[in-house]
Amino acid sequence: MKEKKERKIAKKALYFEVIDFLLEDIKSGQYPPGSKLPSEDQLAREFSVSRVTLREALRVLEDDGVIIRRHATGTFVLDKKAVPVQTLSSIVSTSTIFKRVGLKDRFIKIEMKKTAANSRIAEKLRIPAGEEIWEVERIWTIGEKPAVYSFDFFPASFVPAGDEDKLNYYMHSLYHFLTEVCGQISDEGDCSFKPIISDKHLAAILQVKTASPLMYIETIDLNKSKQPILYCRSYYIPELCEFQAHRHRDETETYAKLNNVL
Secondary structure, three states: OOOOOOOOOOOOOHHHHHHHHHHHHHHHOOOOOOOEOOOHHHHHHHHOOOHHHHHHHHHHHHHOOOEEEEOOOEEEEOOHHHOOEEEOOOOOOHHHHHHHOOOOOEEEEEEEEEEEOOHHHHHHHOOOOOOEEEEEEEEEEEOOEEEEEEEEEEEHHHOOOOOHHHHHHHOOOHHHHHHHOOOOOOOEEEEEEEEEEOOHHHHHHHOOOOOOEEEEEEEEEEOOOOOEEEEEEEEEOHHHOEEEOOOOOOOOOOOOOHHHOO
16 A cells, blocks of 8 residues: 655735725724725735735635725725615616716716617517617716626617717716607616526626626516617626616416325
8 A cells, every 4th residue: 555645735925915904904804894904015014924915815805705906095994785786677878877886977988989780689679670770878976996897789760869968977877868869768678697607708708707697687678668779788797786686476377285295
């Protein structure tokens, strides 16, 4: 019988120790939710580590949704009470969701174009394939970190002649544009959502690792005439957002009598 070779557990990377210390300070209340951490220089001196090591620790904590780094402002402990809540049972703009928790909605990318509807989008909007639509692509951020990546589509025929330029002023809320400029009010709609894994493209856009978990939400909004007016596909980083839905008992549900229950 061969003797087993002695195996030694290598000491964990130094930045993990920094993570442990920072988590301890956060849990103890030294750095409460919403508070600002000391500068990178101060923290590096406190833990006697290089700024490279410290930044790696901060990167992991940010990826885990513990802290958030804001350009030219500093690093803050993420306040879970200030996490945007996407209420899946209500029709509300992303801009409003952000404002409700005191966050400023910012974009790092906005692109819009008039194009021909492909078969999938045409089916969702119940229009002929090839009909002109507006496509709006946006990346919303919390601090400096991408949080939501969305595509919105609506028929170009909704926009009154001469009012297309007004779309530039409504990038924070397409609902307001459709209501105030196009006279299309979202009255009800359908929503579906599912967890997905990011591919290389989504990972690059949202600045996460490939195969990271994302929440995919697809919505179709209807006016009072039950006509689709807006089709949206959105990708959310789960730890930066919260999702809620109101539940009620389905009246068609049947329940077995106690004497029939095995």
